[in-house]
Amino acid sequence: METIKVKFIHDQTSANPKFRGFFHGVREIIRQDGIRGTYKGLTATMMKQGSNQAIRFYVMESMKEQYRKQTGKDNKAPVPILMTGLFGIIAGAASVFGNTPLDVVKTRMQGLESAKYKNTLHCAMTIMRNEGPRAFYKGTVPRLSRVCLDVAITFMIYDELMKAINMVWKTD
Numbered sequence: 001m002e003t004i005k006v007k008f009i010h011d012q013t014s015a016n017p018k019f020r021g022f023f024h025g026v027r028e029i030i031r032q033d034g035i036r037g038t039y040k041g042l043t044a045t046m047m048k049q050g051s052n053q054a055i056r057f058y059v060m061e062s063m064k065e066q067y068r069k070q071t072g073k074d075n076k077a078p079v080p081i082l083m084t085g086l087f088g089i090i091a092g093a094a095s096v097f098g099n100t101p102l103d104v105v106k107t108r109m110q111g112l113e114s115a116k117y118k119n120t121l122h123c124a125m126t127i128m129r130n131e132g133p134r135a136f137y138k139g140t141v142p143r144l145s146r147v148c149l150d151v152a153i154t155f156m157i158y159d160e161l162m163k164a165i166n167m168v169w170k171t172d
Contacts (some may be wrong), residue, residue: 003040004029006110014112033115041109043120050101055098059091060084060155085152085160093153096144101136101141 007029007147011019012148032087046102051052065077079087109117117123 002106003038003042003110005039006107007112010112011023025055032115037114040114041106041120043111044083044102044106044123047120048106049101051099051102052095053085055095056151059094060087063087063090078163079159081156085156088152088155089148090153091142092148095151096140099144104136104138 008019008022008025011017011025019028026038031074033040060140064084065075067073067079067083067087068075068077101124104127105120108127109123110122117126
């Protein structure tokens with residue numbers, strides 16, 4: 001679905017969109033690239049999503065641990081919701097800076113011109129050779145503004161949900 005989404009976005013922002021709707025677009029993608037075309041960039045997507053979550057949870061849990069140490073609380077004590085939000089913003093920013101290069105490669109692999117790349121490594125090498133290292137950070141600022149807030153809200157909801165669940169089932 002990620003590949004189809006990216007192709008639709010690129011198509012709709014092009015001067016001459018060719019997809020007339022969802023089903024027409026999917027049919028065209030499969031007609032041009034085969035079923036395999038819907039999986040373009042899968043490796044880059046898995047690498048991006050895996051590193052996203054690893055970075056976010058590592059930063060979040062490390063910051064919560066430091067907060068508890070600084071405030072003299074035990075390691076299972078809840079962290080105030082606003083602090084969780086602040087830590088979420090920082091975790092989101094860390095994930096953006098940590099994996100925007102993978103996101104750029106993923107997006108190129110899934111775009112309308114994806115046929116020019118043999119695989120994820122070839123795509124990354126082509127970007128480096130033709131555009132230089134700065135190209136791997138294209139779109140960082142808009143992504144930062146979206147992801148930081150998203151991660152903060154997600155972790156705040158997650159922590160509150162876990163508190164509610166712990167009132168019914170003790171998971172500690």
